[in-house]
Amino acid sequence: MNTQGSYRCYCDPGYYLMTDGSTCTKEPECSSARCQFGCQIDRWGEVRCLCATGLHLAADNRTCEDVDECRGASDVCPPRRTCKNTFGSFLCVCREGFVLGTLQDSVQCRDKDECLDSTHLCSRHSQCFNTSGSYTCQCLEDYSGDGHTCWPRRASQSKTSMYLQYKLSKRTRPIQQPRRPQL
Template identity: 65%
Template sequence: MCQPVCERSCVKGKCVGPDKCSCSTGYAGPRCDEDVNECGFVERPCSHRCMNTHGSYRCYCEPGYTLSADGYTCTREAACSSLRCQFGCQMEMGGAVRCLCPPGLHLAADSKSCEDDDECRRGAGVCRPRRTCRNTFGSFVCVCRGGFVMGTLNGAARCRDEDECLIGSHRCSRHAQCVNTDGSHTCRCSEGYYGNGRACRPARASRSRARMYFDYKLSKRTKPRRPSSR
């Protein structure tokens, strides 16, 4: 039985044709690796507040309301008003009520306000290679590391190498050559100069002033004398 082949894997979906992906709900893009922001739709899926998550979304209510069993609508509850939650509350099974925090936040010690979860503490696997994690309140973003800039490749966003030598953002000496590397660059002094590449001096200037003074005094001592005339 023949199976469709996709040279680039479908991250959140399945291959349905030659290099064609069918994305799972909540994802889009040629490789199904782009999150769909359901909260940005014209017809908002939540009756009160909406928080986008990776591949999905979550509804939560204004203070004084509780999230219904359908997960979308909010209803007023007298018990919620008494809790004075920062974002809203939810009715648990058995009639108990507790404060509710959006994704990316957790309940503080007072069980009313919400504190941020630092997703960047999970480690290097949070973001793709060449990107670094930057925490935000309730979420995080992956930005290009130093030496890389955002660009597009085959319709997808990628962090590509920034050629500091080409755009002139390097700090090499005018007597040095700039050599681009992946994510950085190096400076090499030109022939006839020495130094670390950012500061280059003529090779002949390597003699210290003390050495030059010594050579001068030595030349005075060894200077031939003229024969005296009688």
């Protein structure tokens, strides 16, 4: 192309101008590499497939695989949240025993009160106590057990005497006398 006092070179489609400003060479094409998401042509004309952030180039050098940002990274998410991998990224979700809500004028994971919302597994003969991220169960005064299962206590017996009675009942069995032949 003629310019005032000089000229400038342009290349036909499918070719690109070399750094000398006057030589045209065939432009390498990304389509020949069959890249999954796109490619980059380096200054020597070599085609290299590219992957988006959160993905890495697979062994076939054409397709992209997900990077698991949660693997081995314990401090990716703030306290009370756990990392959940997604394709090309990750999410921080509330840990078990916590729910998303407003706490001190900001949205964060707060303790879920299983006792208040009746999602606990305590016996109906026990009392539920909320703890941070969980709960505990304790049998009522007239009941024994682990809080999840409670059974009535006998009013006149202590735990010790109930235990001893149980052990004795397993040991002692009626002795059967051998029958004597009748004459």
